[in-house]
Amino acid sequence: MTETGHQIRALVIDALDASAGVRGNPLFAGAIARGEDVPFDVLELDSLTRFEVMMQLEEALGIELDDDEVAGAGTLDTLVGHLAQVVEAKGRRDE
Template sequence: MDTNLAGLERRILEQMHEQFDLPAGTAADTPFEVLDFDSLVLVELGLVLKSAFGVEVEDDELKAAGSASGVAALLASRGVTV
């Protein structure tokens, strides 16, 4: 995994831990379904990402990404770096 993608995963997980009550052991590849992230939580996550990275991500894109790891790949594809 490239350094930027690993850094994005780490920062996304940090943001998620700060904003949401994640269970211990949540990893970058933990599916959003396992975390019980519904559409409202995904909208909130989109707002968190916009604030942290300056990029808008729609809730349907987050659902398709499926995990913090998937979101990191999405952000990296849009040129976001850490």
């Protein structure tokens, strides 16, 4: 994973923890500690929490996200990969 990917992963984890306290979920916390991918279904996030997380990520990364694309990311690594692509594309447009 690139440095940007690691930074985005940390942002996603922080946003999830701020909105849903994911670090308190033993399955999630254990997987994160081992650097593993995590399926979001273990978190049982409601739609409001997903929206809060999306808004935090948009603000932190300076991007706009499509709710359907974010909802379709079934795992942490899938979401991080998608966000990295969006950030990269934004960087190319801003040049």
